[in-house]
Amino acid sequence: MEDSSEHAVVVKFRSTGKDFNYNFDPAQLTVRQLKERLTTKTSIPADSMRLVYSGRVLKDEDTVELYGVKAGHTIYVVKIAANRAAEQAANASTTTTATSTTATPTTLPSTRGSNNVSGNPFGANLFGFGSGLDPDVMRSVMNSPMLRHLLSNPEIVRSMMMQNPTMRQMIERNPEIGHIINDPSFIRQTMDMARNPELMREMMRNNDRALANLETIPGGFNHLRRMYHTLQEPLDSAGRNNDQLSEIANQRLAQLLNVESPPEGQINSTPLPNPWAPRNNNLQTQVGNPFANIFPVGVIPLSNQTPFLTSNSSRNQSPHSSIRSSTSSPSTSQSTNNTTGPGQSSNNSPFPIPGMPMPADPDFIRRLQQTAERLFSHQYTTSQQSQRPNSYSTSMFNPNPLLMTMQSPFGNASPPAPQQNTDPPQTRFRDQLRRLEEMGFHDQALNIRALFAAGGDVTSAIDWLLQNLN
């Protein structure tokens, strides 16, 4: 199958999830033929395959040579969805139902907006709708015919609500709420709101305004507080499962942060605790190294050799890749955490608290980490050095502000003091010298002088060089 003529080149292909090499002669093959050959490799039919190279989608009738494909370069293989037509039809039908239902209730706010706001301050929020639910999901759920039929009967809704014990208790305590729930038009209206995010948002805005107005009236704040205690709080907890675990987790977090819940009936005027603030009391023995929990001791080369200056060419070996790999999977970071012992680690890492959510999406964290890594290596060579020209330091845990903010959720960070560098300029500025060399500045002695003048910052050094050349 593969070409063996003398002009054949090995070209890399990147398909979703896998890379492979393929050997062919670009002058001999049209794109179409290449696609047909690739179907066996990728199991994508030639008709729904697209090849992308050098910013272009390759056209079937051209030869591959036309695009200047060279050995070692990479061509993307992308599959496009085949059953577009079916998809389109499905989409069209759902959107029409959505628009037809949104059309009906839009007249509501104008006709009964005023009395509704005063009569039902918790309108949109009453069933806990709109809190944390994706409006799109909400709408599709509410639009399903079965649910619509169910909810169109106020009786059913009422009995559903009465089944929740917290809710029932509250209604018994506050008969006025019972009235609200007994009012079929109210229930219907709430259902309409749940169906229509626009209306819901409008109602919530009205609510906010009404509450804000209330607050400005003398004594209004107390009234609001009473309302919160009698209605909103029990409603919220009625909507939630009584989760013992989260209660415990909350308590432990509060304990960790040294906060006490305010005495009953008083306004909590203490500032919110800062979870990332350094805690001095029992931490003095451990310098709050943000990576202490991530690395097993001894992995970090804390020598005078700057990992960065030497490792730009071989970035894979830089310690950062191991940071990335360990944070990319929550389980590994958690397990490395645990090796330091629960007592210790709970002092400076929020991870081991049970029930406490890990910074959720591992993929997101990995991406953050990659950006941080990239920025870190760049910033390191530019801004960091310009800030501290003399004590151009080598410790890899420099107080880089960006990285600090990235890392701080993983422990509280106070960087070790920077070390003085005594390396000769050639070694110290090796990376910058290489970059200047690549940009066409070949006089090394002059480059070193420029870097000294610029405090190691490549951009400023270029400015200096250009000024001194002219």
Added chain:
Amino acid sequence: MTLQLQSALLLRKQLKELSKHPVEGFSAGLVDDENVYEWEIMILGPPETLYEGGFFKANMTFPKDYPLMPPSLRFVTEMWHPNVYPNGDVCISILHPPGEDRFGYEDAGERWMPVHTVETILLSVISMLSSPNDESPANIEAAKEWRENYPAFKKRVQRLVRRSAEM
């Protein structure tokens, strides 16, 4: 003269790097092999977004004093996105010239810095596709639709994606 040489060298180097070690999500090349300041970019719609499956062609134009000043990026494929002007120009903060924003929207750190490369720019664009920023929209209509009539926005984008794949 030296400055021009510097930017051309830098761009050639980045191009070489990208053709050897491509980054997921886009493919880059030159419009004209003689001119290293005009790039042709093919952005593959990022998976699990509305733009998934789309092939978005864009041109990237570098100024002669790159990397001191940012390149500009313009979609050639029709685009519907809050942060893309109707004429295709991409509006993200890292492509704005360095210095403080006179409207106080972005601080210097968010704007162009010489350390940005084609790769970091395009990664920003890809992340912009997955999460639009509707606080300072470039295309008011698109931002409004995105915010207020998401189904219509979705439908419109899906149509564009389909059309872009039928080349």
